[in-house]
Amino acid sequence: xxxxxxxxxxxLKDKGLKVALADGxxxxxxxxxxxxxxxxxxHTATPGRSANMPTLNxxxxxxxxxSGPLAQLGLGRDGTYYVVAAGRCNHAGTGxxxxxxTGNSSFIGIEAENTGLADDSPWPAVQMNAYRRGVAAxxxxxxxxxxxxxxxxxxxxxxxxxxxPSFDMKAFRSAVAAILDGTAPAPVLIPAVEPAAQSxxxxxxxxxxxxxxxxxxxxxxxxxxxxxxxxxxxxxAAVRAFQRDHGLVPDGIVGPQTWATLDGN
Amino acid sequence: MAxxxxxxxxxxxxxxxxxxxxxxxxxxxxxxxxxxxxxVEVPTSDEDLPAAEGGVA
Numbered sequence: 667x668x669x670x671x672x673x674x675x676x677x678l679k680d681k682g683l684k685v686a687l688a689d690g691x692x693x694x695x696x697x698x699x700x701x702x703x704x705x706x707x708x709h710t711a712t713p714g715r716s717a718n719m720p721t722l723n724x725x726x727x728x729x730x731x732x733s734g735p736l737a738q739l740g741l742g743r744d745g746t747y748y749v750v751a752a753g754r755c756n757h758a759g760t761g762x763x764x765x766x767x768t769g770n771s772s773f774i775g776i777e778a779e780n781t782g783l784a785d786d787s788p789w790p791a792v793q794m795n796a797y798r799r800g801v802a803a804x805x806x807x808x809x810x811x812x813x814x815x816x817x818x819x820x821x822x823x824x825x826x827x828x829x830x831p832s833f834d835m836k837a838f839r840s841a842v843a844a845i846l847d848g849t850a851p852a853p854v855l856i857p858a859v860e861p862a863a864q865s866x867x868x869x870x871x872x873x874x875x876x877x878x879x880x881x882x883x884x885x886x887x888x889x890x891x892x893x894x895x896x897x898x899x900x901x902x903a904a905v906r907a908f909q910r911d912h913g914l915v916p917d918g919i920v921g922p923q924t925w926a927t928l929d930g931n
Numbered sequence: 932m933a934x935x936x937x938x939x940x941x942x943x944x945x946x947x948x949x950x951x952x953x954x955x956x957x958x959x960x961x962x963x964x965x966x967x968x969x970x971v972e973v974p975t976s977d978e979d980l981p982a983a984e985g986g987v988a
Contacts, residue, residue: 678985679984679985679986682985682986683985683986684983684984684985684986685983685984685985685986686980686981686982686983686984687981688981689981696961697961708967710971711967711968712971712974714974717974717975717976717977718977718980719975719980720971720974720975720976721971721974721975722975722979722980723973723975723979724970724971724972724973724975728966729966729970729972730972732964732966734966736966736967737966737967742980745986746980746983746986748980748981754961755966756961756964756965756966757965757966757967758962758965758967759962759963759964759965759967760962760963760965767962768962769962770961770962770964771962775967777967818967822965828965828967828968830967830968874983875982875983876982899977899978899979899980899982900978902977902978902980902982903976903977903978906977907977917986918977
């Protein structure tokens with residue numbers, strides 16, 4: 667059975683966001699959702715900052731005392747949206763926002779990877795940018811304004827039951843409203859090809875899964891992984907680790923900045 | 932109230948339908964379930980993440 671929120675990936679991709687699908691997402695849910703009126707923002711509170719979306723499998727499967735899915739969307743540290751479920755999820759619990767008290771049925775839950783502690787603040791700019799733009803994309807699709815985006819800490823009852831997400835929700839809603847109004851600056855796209863002047867020869871292509879070929883081999887050699895010419899999950903993980911070590915956005919994509927850093931390594 | 936075999940089977944089927952309906956009806960007790968504070972037992976490594984499409988970063 668396929669549930670109702672099958673529009674989620676395309677709505678996000680149409681706004682230039684990076685989207686990854688968890689196997690079986692279309693038929694995953696605690697039954698189907700009801701009439702969706704908004705979005706509830708969460709953070710995962712998972713300790714550690716070295717992985718992009720360590721909470722993904724738990725969002726899908728749940729945990730020993732509670733079956734999943736625990737949110738429709740996970741948001742990685744690099745701004746990737748992981749689509750977990752098209753049906754209802756156990757993310758909201760008891761609460762109210764704008765008179766709506768059926769949080770699990772009526773709101774889409776986004777669990778963003780963040781410890782929720784001072785060690786993970788400020789949030790990565792690429793992740794916050796994707797958070798705002800993703801929420802705006804969903805609200806635009808369902809025909810709602812920015813005030814139908816609530817933080818879990820605002821929705822949950824009794825007051826103080828939850829503290830997520832750790833950022834200021836009023837400022838977040840203002841930024842979402844600016845995107846909806848068209849007054850926010852457009853995102854900067856990664857070029858498909860490296861500028862020619864940067865390498866002194868023809869620009870190298872931006873590489874990501876599932877690229878193949880000689881350029882992938884060159885990147886793999888520089889990364890110190892098996893140079894088989896296939897840009898698979900191991901190569902992507904190696905790219906992320908390299909980017910983290912060199913202060914780059916750890917998105918697993920070899921674009922101009924990562925090429926230049928690999929050259930100098 | 933007593934049931935014959937058909938009645939018991941029908942009742943069991945009805946209970947199944949009611950349980951399924953309860954799991955998918957807005958306002959059911961499932962609304963009180965809150966899985967946030969996810970409490971990861973086995974972290975997902977970067978190598979196990981699905982491939983992504985689109986995006987600027």
